[in-house]
Amino acid sequence: EIVLTQSPGTLSLSPGQRATLSCRASQSVSSNSLAWYQQQPGQAPRLLIFGASNRATGFPDRFSGSGSGTDFTLTITRLEPEDFAVYYCQQYGTSPLTFGGGTKVEIK
Amino acid sequence: QLQLQESGPGLVKASETLSLTCTVSGGSISSRSYYWGWIRQSPGEGLEWIGSIYYTGSTYYNPSLKSRLTISVDTSQNQFSLKLRSVTAADRAVYYCARLGYFDVWSGDPYKWFDPWGQGTLVTVSS
Numbered sequence: 001e002i003v004l005t006q007s008p009g010t011l012s013l014s015p016g017q018r019a020t021l022s023c024r025a026s027q028s029v030s031s032n033s034l035a036w037y038q039q040q041p042g043q044a045p046r047l048l049i050f051g052a053s054n055r056a057t058g059f060p061d062r063f064s065g066s067g068s069g070t071d072f073t074l075t076i077t078r079l080e081p082e083d084f085a086v087y088y089c090q091q092y093g094t095s096p097l098t099f100g101g102g103t104k105v106e107i108k
Numbered sequence: 109q110l111q112l113q114e115s116g117p118g119l120v121k122a123s124e125t126l127s128l129t130c131t132v133s134g135g136s137i138s139s140r141s142y143y144w145g146w147i148r149q150s151p152g153e154g155l156e157w158i159g160s161i162y163y164t165g166s167t168y169y170n171p172s173l174k175s176r177l178t179i180s181v182d183t184s185q186n187q188f189s190l191k192l193r194s195v196t197a198a199d200r201a202v203y204y205c206a207r208l209g210y211f212d213v214w215s216g217d218p219y220k221w222f223d224p225w226g227q228g229t230l231v232t233v234s235s
């Protein structure tokens with residue numbers, strides 16, 4: 001199975017700063033079949049990005065996804081208070097579908 | 109707006125069967141365009157895909173759970189269900205149901221992202 005490693009585990013930033021989250025796969029993710037989710041405390045994950053770079057409905061353009069093969073990045077250009085959450089990547093190119101361990105973006 | 113809601117016992121005895129149902133509202137589970145899935149989240153294991161089902165009953169399971177797992181669909185009730193047998197403490201988790209991303213019947217690739225998700229239900233295993 002494809003193992004997804006997210007780094008850093010925790011990112012401590014201030015509102016207005018730029019966040020760069022990494023998701024590295026143990027083998028190439030076919031067809032850029034990678035998604036990102038945002039999870040707020042006590043809530044279900046919410047789809048943020050699919051197809052590595054396609055933003056889901058409801059998320060502003062300060063969120064962007066990039067990457068291919070084994071290295072993917074989620075960038076939040078200017079953190080807003082509501083962006084502080086845990087972010088997960090997920091690959092769906094190969095069964096079993098797998099998730100990364102998450103990156104917590106916390107207020108510094 | 110499509111909504112999913114998990115239901116079932118929050119406490120299961122070890123070695124017994126965990127049974128959950130996901131009720132879909134605001135859309136039809138019989139749509140040819142989507143698979144439906146189960147995911148769980150535990151502190152130790154993080155997020156784990158359990159399996160997915162199509163309205164025809166076609167299923168895909170995580171190999172790590174396949175020997176204990178049955179996912180079924182009831183199109184008349186707009187529901188799909190999960191049964192996990194012989195549970196242990198390791199099965200304690202929040203269980204989510206979700207719809208998978210658009211399924212192209214011509215390509216036949218059932219593996220997609222998850223959107224939207226139900227709110228989740230915590231299942232605890234007692235000894």
